[in-house]
Amino acid sequence: MVNVAEIAPDLYRLSLFVPQLNMQFNHFLVKDEEPLLFHTGLKAMFPPLLEAVSKIIDPASLKYIAWSHFESDECGALNQWLEVASNAEPVCTLVGKLVSVDDFSDRPARGMLPDDVLSTGKYRYRFYPSPHIPHGWDAGVLFEETTKTLFCSDLFHHFGDVAPLTTDSLIEPTTNGMQLLRQGPLAGYMPYTSQTEGVLRKLADLKPETLAVMHGASFQGAGDQLLLDLAEVIRVNFDGE
Structure with a gap:
């Protein structure tokens, strides 16, 4: 079930909640003259x-399909969306295009x-590069200048089937999430660098x-x-020194 x-x-x-992981997978659709989907899932x-997108817009009308970095939950279903939307253009950082995406x-x-600048109407x-924040050399975050919305991918990752939007600080749930993610094989989840x-x-x-x-409640404030x-x-959680 998709929560819209x-x-x-x-x-x-x-939003799709996966109980086995206690985690939401969130995807963002911009309804405009040239619609944009951020995260393919x-x-x-x-x-x-x-099905969820089709209740808001005609999926074939998608013009842009974007994501932060090359990872399955970010862009795994890209080619399925491109099949549905024949005029859609994949959008990512320049590094992402050059090192992974154009081959995939x-x-x-x-x-x-x-x-x-990318305009949807x-x-x-704008895409701002953020190497290794959250993951990967190719990582970036998308910023919408009119509403001042930052599509921040795995930044502020936290767990639970939480509300779609909150005005409460995300720092405590993010801290709790990172304390879980830094354990065992996930210890390199988000490296801290200079x-x-x-x-x-x-x-x-x-x-x-x-x-x-992407994972957890979005924030307004x-x-x-x-x-x-x-x-x-x-x-505190990922500095290896």
Whole structure:
């Protein structure tokens, strides 16, 4: 079952909860002149997500399909979506396009740098590179400049079947989540490097007002302070020194 909630104007959160993992997998649909889907979901999740999208827009009208980094829950079902939406364009960071996506995808991707602007009609997007934050050399986060929404992928990852949107701080649930993720084979979940704090400070400078979180509740409020606080949470849990 897909839980659908509008968390900002024209922005729909499509959530699938997996009890075995105690974790939500969230996908975000922007309803605009040229609709955008952020996160394709896993291949097995494609049928219920397609049904959920079809209740909001005609899936064939999708123009952009974007994600943060090359990972199955981020872009595993990309080619299934491209089959449905014949005019859709994959969108990711330039590094992602060059090192993985154009070989995997049935259609070449638009590889974006921070100076590049993608317009869906009412809304304007930029991709900001965030290597290894949350994962991978190719990682980036998408920012919508009109509503100040940051599509932040695995940043603020937390567990549970939680509300679609909250105004409460995400720092405590994120800290609890990272304490679980740093154990055993998952110890390298999110590395802390000399660049971590600087990357998060640059994202905080965008002053996002909505954080669209992939695993857990999305947030509405002063996102800049949460991003600044997140650097310390990552350091405490994943700094190997």
